[in-house]
Amino acid sequence: MTETADVVELAKRRGYFFQASGAYGGVSGFYTFGPQGAALKRNIEDAWRDRFTIQEGNLEVDAPTVAPEPVFEASGHLDGFDDMLVECPECGESHRADHIIEDNTDIEEAESYPIPEVEELIAEFELVCPSCGAGLAGQAVTAFNLMFETSIGPGSSQPGYLRPETAQGIFVEFPQLKEYARNQLPFGVTQIGRAYRNEISPRKSLLRVREFTQAELELFVDPEEDEPDLDAVRDVTAPLYSAEMQADPDAATTEWTIGEAVDEGVIGDEWVAYYLGVATEWYDRVGVDMERFRFRQHLPGELAHYAADCWDAEAEVDGDWIELAGFAYRSDYDLSKHAEHSDDDFTLFKQYDEAKTVERATVDPDMSYLGPEFGGAAAGIAEALQSLAERDRTAFDGDSVSVEVDGEAYEIPTEHVNFSVDEVTESGEHITPHVVEPSFGVDRALYTVVHHAFSEDEVEGEHRNYLSLEPEVAPTFVGVFPLTDQDGLPERAREVAQELRDAGLSVTYDDSGSIGRRYRRQDEVGTPFCVTLDGDPQGTATIRERDSTAQTRVDLDDLVETLTALRTGDATFDDY
RNA sequence: GCGCCGUUGGUCCAGUGGUAGGACAGUGGCUUCCCAAGCCACUAGCCCGGGUUCAAUUCCCGGACGGCGCACCA
Known part of the structure; x- marks a missing residue:
């Protein structure tokens, strides 16, 4: 096995x-x-x-x-998840339809085409299966999207994704x-x-x-x-x-x-x-x-x-x-993507150690002139003038300045532009932070921990399976047993179990079957320690360690303290 | 999504065209002062749908689920 x-x-x-x-x-x-x-x-x-x-x-x-669709348009998941598959009718192999097109035609970004068009392209270019060479024309292209879709709200609601x-x-x-x-x-x-x-x-x-x-x-x-x-x-x-x-x-x-x-x-x-x-x-x-x-x-x-x-x-x-x-x-x-797609500000203002004084060229166009003169283009012209001022101050040296908006050239008398170069104080700048991303799979960590903890050995000639889980993560920290069900031991053990629970430990109580059977049960689920109450008149109990099966005897009065130290790692079993 | 194989108590398996048996586990009892002991009793199962048949857990088809391979894994 x-x-x-x-x-x-x-x-x-x-x-x-x-x-x-x-x-x-x-x-x-x-x-x-x-x-x-x-x-x-x-x-x-x-x-x-x-x-x-x-x-x-x-x-x-x-x-x-759940988040609405635009979030995943920005993140790229919506496109990235929408892959297209085409299956070869001869050999049965599935291939990425967009990759086949990109590899065999001049078309790039085939991924962005709708499925019917991708099917047409395959037929048009007579594309064949990369594995066996059979023609793929007429084969259905199927999309799979790895995101779970849902709808937010009733009726014709907005789409959302998990x-x-x-x-x-x-x-x-x-x-x-x-x-x-x-x-x-x-x-x-x-x-x-x-x-x-x-x-x-x-x-x-x-x-x-x-x-x-x-x-x-x-x-x-x-x-x-x-x-x-x-x-x-x-x-x-x-x-x-x-x-x-x-x-x-x-x-x-x-x-x-x-x-x-x-x-x-x-x-x-x-x-x-x-x-x-x-x-x-x-x-x-x-x-x-x-x-x-x-x-x-x-x-x-x-x-x-x-x-x-x-x-x-x-x-x-x-x-x-x-x-x-x-x-x-x-x-x-990631932040730049969301900044592009949303209206919000994904930058931080970073102050310089010392404010800088810089010269900045600005314009303050006379809109009461631009408006009547250029109509709907006026706003665009004003914007173009500002960006021109930042690029090239000499453009404003003459009597008029020319800008191009939407392919149309405009000539504006310089007197209406109000060009000036001012000294301004800059105390900092907006920056987009960089991201460092450690990303952990919890289920995979758990799976690995259980696998790596899985152990087999022999105790007194009997085969044993146990999970050697770390005390910090073991689901049950301590099992509490009465050695037998006589002499009031079960009652005393239940009291001890409750006392340990009060101390915040994860405890299981078990009085069924032989003591060995109970130890093995806890071994198998990975419980690191078991406390067994016996007939000792001195008021002590034994603590047994899972991996070594060794036992030590501890005063009941010290039990909580001892086990808590073992749990937090302040002590190891070998210390006792 | 394709191909091959599989699915029987909680778990692991055996078996059968006339509805099933074991092992382990579990529960109750006896015994028991430290490592799966023993004895008695008990609980508990044929993945789902359709077909063939007097009768299907068993044969056939489909599905679900699982393992492996291919593809996929931003």
């Missing part, structure tokens, strides 16, 4: 995750997190929030999952968020939430699903001034698999400290380097096996056109490397 088969079976049986809507036949690409999985997911999210929001001093928001990534909810609200950040860069905004993609073919358990959870940080920086605190992660060792190494069949993933990688130019951007360092420590903290982890740099062809440098965090699961997170320097692409 493969590791995945074991893990999926355990996940289903023990309430980590399973396919949703099973009672109705199930639906592809949707999963329910059971009681254990929901708690594990929440703990992973809390660990992320602690590191990427709280420790970094960032701002967390919670934006809607967000395909949480990031847009941050970018769209930038004009408000910058006010909250008091117009000071850098500032970071985080969001943990669901995103939706109507995948053609959901596969591989939790890895390709139609509804998933992302944890994203959008850090807004001044590209000219802001720098990360590289010293904080300079000594972190990270396994790097650069584009260069990927191109060389003899090269393999290599351990670098973040400091070396920046100094040697392996990581191109310092902000990206900083977050690779932070992410390395975070993945280790939540239980990803660092022996099965790497950062892979995007190859030049993979890079989005606006991205300077991009790395993915990847983990090895059952022989495959799966993508866990992406770290991209996105320049001002």
